[in-house]
Amino acid sequence: MSLLELSSVTAAYEGLLALKGISLHANEGEITALLGANGAGKSTTLNVICGLVTAQSGRVCFAGEDITNIRADQVVGKGLTQVPEGRLLFGELTVQDNLLLGAYSRMSRRSRQQIQQDLEEVCELFPVLAEAAHRRADTLSGGQQQMLAIGRAMMSAPRMLLLDEPSVGLAPKAANEVFAKIKALCQRGTSILLVEQNVAAALKIADRGYVLEVGQIVLEGTAEELLANRDVQRAYLGKDYEEV
Amino acid sequence: MSLTDQLVQYLVTGVSIGVVYGVVGLGLTIIYNATGIINFAQGEFVMLGGMGAVALVNVGLPLPVAVAVAVAVVTGVGLAVERLAIRPLPATSIMTLIIATIGVSLVLKGGAKLLWGREAVILPPFSGTQPVRIGTAGIDPQRLWVMAVAVLSVIGVQSFFRYTLTGKAMQACAINRAAAQLVGININRMVSLSFALSAVVAALAGVVLTPVTMMRYSQGTTFTLTGFLAAVVGGLGNSLGAVVGGIMLGLLESLAGGFIDPLTGGMVSSGYNKAIALAVALLILWLRPQGLLGRQKKEAL
Ligand SMILES: Nc1ncnc2c1ncn2[C@@H]1O[C@H](COP(=O)(O)OP(=O)(O)O)[C@@H](O)[C@H]1O
Ligand SMILES: [Mg+2]
Numbered sequence: 001m002s003l004l005e006l007s008s009v010t011a012a013y014e015g016l017l018a019l020k021g022i023s024l025h026a027n028e029g030e031i032t033a034l035l036g037a038n039g040a041g042k043s044t045t046l047n048v049i050c051g052l053v054t055a056q057s058g059r060v061c062f063a064g065e066d067i068t069n070i071r072a073d074q075v076v077g078k079g080l081t082q083v084p085e086g087r088l089l090f091g092e093l094t095v096q097d098n099l100l101l102g103a104y105s106r107m108s109r110r111s112r113q114q115i116q117q118d119l120e121e122v123c124e125l126f127p128v129l130a131e132a133a134h135r136r137a138d139t140l141s142g143g144q145q146q147m148l149a150i151g152r153a154m155m156s157a158p159r160m161l162l163l164d165e166p167s168v169g170l171a172p173k174a175a176n177e178v179f180a181k182i183k184a185l186c187q188r189g190t191s192i193l194l195v196e197q198n199v200a201a202a203l204k205i206a207d208r209g210y211v212l213e214v215g216q217i218v219l220e221g222t223a224e225e226l227l228a229n230r231d232v233q234r235a236y237l238g239k240d241y242e243e244v
Numbered sequence: 245m246s247l248t249d250q251l252v253q254y255l256v257t258g259v260s261i262g263v264v265y266g267v268v269g270l271g272l273t274i275i276y277n278a279t280g281i282i283n284f285a286q287g288e289f290v291m292l293g294g295m296g297a298v299a300l301v302n303v304g305l306p307l308p309v310a311v312a313v314a315v316a317v318v319t320g321v322g323l324a325v326e327r328l329a330i331r332p333l334p335a336t337s338i339m340t341l342i343i344a345t346i347g348v349s350l351v352l353k354g355g356a357k358l359l360w361g362r363e364a365v366i367l368p369p370f371s372g373t374q375p376v377r378i379g380t381a382g383i384d385p386q387r388l389w390v391m392a393v394a395v396l397s398v399i400g401v402q403s404f405f406r407y408t409l410t411g412k413a414m415q416a417c418a419i420n421r422a423a424a425q426l427v428g429i430n431i432n433r434m435v436s437l438s439f440a441l442s443a444v445v446a447a448l449a450g451v452v453l454t455p456v457t458m459m460r461y462s463q464g465t466t467f468t469l470t471g472f473l474a475a476v477v478g479g480l481g482n483s484l485g486a487v488v489g490g491i492m493l494g495l496l497e498s499l500a501g502g503f504i505d506p507l508t509g510g511m512v513s514s515g516y517n518k519a520i521a522l523a524v525a526l527l528i529l530w531l532r533p534q535g536l537l538g539r540q541k542k543e544a545l
Contacts, residue, residue, distance in 0.1 A: 052422055076428035088423035090416045097412050104413055105428025156428065 003028040003160055003191050004049070004080070009058035011048050018044045020215040021058065026160065026208075031182065031192040033202045033223070035236065036212035042195040043085050045212070046162045049193075050082045051075045063159065076105040079159035083166060085195075087149040091138030095129055098137050098148055102155030115155075122151045125181070143174030150181065160191040167198050179205055199236035203227050211236075252381035254502040255495070260387040260456070262494020263394035264290070267449040268471025269478060269486030270401060271442030277418040277481055278438035281341045285325060285349035286446055287467030288356075292318045293447030294459035295356055298365040307368060315447040321352070322443025326436050349464060356461035364458040367451070386455045393452045397445040398487050404441070405483070414438060418481075477525045479538020488536055489525075496521035 002025040011019040018041050026032035036042050047053040049060055051072035060068045062080050070078075090098050099122060103115050123130035126147045132140060137148060146166055153161055163182065167175035175198065183205045186192050196202035203209060203223045211219035211232065219229065226232050268286055275283045293314055300310035329344045370389050375382030405411040416424040417434045425431060446467075450459065471486075474493055478485025501517035512520075528536065 050426060052425065071430075072422075072425035073428045073430045076426065082426050084423065084426060088420050088426070090419045090423065092419060093412060093415060100409060101412060101416050101424075101427050101429075104409070107409060152427065 001028045002026065003063055004193065005059075005061045006045070006049070007059045007061075009045070009048055009060065010056045011044055011053050012056055013044075018215055019048065019055075022212075022215075022217055023058075024210050024217060024220070026191060026193045028159075028191050029186070029189070030207040031186050031194055031205055033199075033206035033209035033226075034193060034195045034212060035197075035199050035202060035209055035226075035232075037235075038197070039214075040212040041215040042212055043164055044215075046082055046084075046164050046193070046195060049075075049080065049162060073105070076156050076158075079157075080162065081153040081156045081158035081160075082162040083149045083153045083164060085164040085168075087145050089137040089145055089148055089152070091136065093137060094134050095137055095140070095148055096133040098152050099123075099129065099155050102152035103157075105156050118155055118157065122154050125154070125184070126151045141174075142170050143177060146170065146174070146178050147181065150178075150185075154185070154190070158190060160193065161185065162193045162195075164195045165197060166194075167196065167201065175201065199232065200227075246380065248379070249381040250502065252378060252383075254498045256378075256381075256383050256387055258495035258498030259491055260390045260494070261498065262491035263391055263487070264449045264453050264467070264490070265470045265474045265493050266478075266487035266490025267394050267397055267445050268467045269474035269490050270398060270483050271446045272468075272471055272475050273481060273483045273486045274401065274442040274445075275438050276475070277483075278414055279330075279335075279341070279435050280338050281330070281345060282472065283439075283442070284342065284345040284468055285352055285464070286442065286471060287464035287469070288349050288352035289318050289322060289443045289446035289464075290450035290453070290467045291356060291459060291461065291464040292321060292352060293450030294367065294454035295360050295365060295450075295461065296447075297451045298367050298454060298459065299360060301367060307370070311451050314451055315444060318447035318450075319440050319443045322439040323436060326439040330435070330439075331432060349468065353461055353464055360461060362461065364460040365454070366458045367454040369455040370452070384456065386452070390449075390452045390456060393448055394487075397448055398484070401441065401445065401483060410437070473522070473525055477528055477535055479535030482535070482537045482539075485535055485537035492536075493521050493525060496524050 004026040006022050006024050009019055009022045010017060022045055034042050034045065044053055048055045051070055055069055059066060062078055067075060067078055090101060099119055103118060128144050129148055129151050132144065140148060166178050170178065179201050182192060182194065194202055194206060203226055206223045208222050209226045210217050219226065219232065268290060271286050272283060275281055296314035296317055297310045300313055301307060305313065325348050329348050330341060333340055333344055369386045371385050374385065376385050376388060405415060413429045414434050414437065416429060417431055421431055470493060474490035475486040477492065478489030497517045500520040501514045504512050504517065504520065505514040
């Protein structure tokens with residue numbers, strides 16, 4: 001069942017069209033990959049979904065509700081949380097404070113005790129966060145910071161997580177760990193929309209995917225289909241088809 | 245009066261005026277951190293607190309009630325300023341917003357003049373005029389009030405930021421607006437709250453200071469500028485730094501006023517005390533551009 005659905009979404013920066021009519025959907029319980037080169041419009045797509053960038057036309061629907069252009073701080077309450085590009089942690093605050101702020105949207109509705117329970121759950125998922133609870137977020141390593149960014153987003157108990165290039169800047173080992181966690185989160189019931197430039201790794205854990213080029217979807221399919229696609233192999237997997 | 249007594253007097257005077265500068269700097273810091281704006285109407289909040297309390301006492305309210313009402317009204321003014329002058333403007337142009345606060349300060353100053361005239365007004369001291377003895381020196385008890393209220397304001401604000409989730413959410417806004425929104429923080433509400441909070445501390449300072457120095461419609465500008473200097477010397481964005489900077493400026497001003505004339509054998513008049521405080525402040529900034537407690541900004545990647 002499709003949980004998130006974009007229909008003909010356009011968006012522009014100072015008159016320059018960055019999204020030229022994007023239509024895509026992400027199914028409940030799945031990992032959907034959104035792939036493409038630098039500047040293709042992947043982050044813009046996520047930011048339109050989250051309300052940080054205004055859609056000029058088109059519709060964003062989540063769980064059957066039209067959420068086009070609602071305020072970013074209200075989107076979280078709908079069960080849709082983004083782990084932004086560059087992580088954007090609250091570096092001067094402690095790891096624990098970052099996590100607690102992750103639950104900010106639910107503070108009025110849930111008791112302290114429940115939040116504490118969620119905190120323990122996230123720490124179980126990411127043991128390194130428990131160890132570093134009282135350290136400043138900006139003292140963590142890159143891999144740990146990405147775990148914190150994901151943990152912070154999980155504190156909002158989202159139905160769907162939007163991840164913007166979680167592996168960027170990480171050593172291969174740390175990147176693999178991040179991809180494994182993403183897979184685990186999906187298996188625990190959080191649907192995922194994953195933006196990546198590491199196409200091979202993303203398609204390894206994804207169910208379906210889209211390829212974005214200069215603001216337009218140019219390819220769509222299951223992960224297997226995309227991995228087998230000549231254009232994908234040539235452009236993103238570094239394989240020269242003729243040699244294969 | 246012995247030299248020690250004199251020294252104690254000047255120290256008390258310096259610290260009690262310095263904490264007021266510090267609290268103005270603190271208020272500026274709160275808004276600056278939440279929005280990036282320097283609020284040039286901050287000193288007017290101090291002035292309105294003092295003059296408002298006087299007006300309320302004059303219409304017959306008991307002093308404690310007048311104080312409470314004045315602080316509440318100035319808080320309302322702070323909220324209104326944010327709502328009417330700041331929020332309608334695009335948040336992207338900090339310079340426009342700062343100019344808007346200058347406009348607000350002129351409006352508030354003009355309003356106070358229309359309402360209460362040009363004369364300086366005074367509030368009765370909170371606990372009499374009987375000097376409090378420290379050793380052989382006698383201290384004006386109202387100055388102790390000023391210091392106590394300032395200390396409580398600082399502790400209150402620090403605790404708010406350190407121990408409450410709302411305080412942390414406000415810091416989160418300061419660190420990264422987009423990230424704050426992505427966890428569900430309503431930026432407008434935080435900005436509103438920052439104006440309210442800084443109006444409260446400013447108004448409180450104005451109210452306790454008025455029995456010592458009197459208050460006039462035009463005094464806000466001095467508070468703003470000295471408070472800004474305090475915040476910059478302390479390290480812009482650092483709330484404790486603002487207070488430290490304020491106390492330092494107050495002390496310099498008071499000690500220079502007391503001793504520069506005799507020390508230089510009359511060569512430099514005590515009237516230059518503010519200029520001397522300013523010169524020292526500039527010297528500090530020249531040696532340490534990030535301010536006393538400021539951290540050097542890390543190079544963005
Ligand atoms: N804040 C911005 N202001 C102006 N142009 C932007 C902004 N953000 C992105 N763009 C432009 O929009 C296009 C899509 O960018 P983006 O969505 O960040 O791509 P991706 O995430 O796929 O690398 C690019 O051409 C980029 O230069
Ligand atoms: Mg991007």
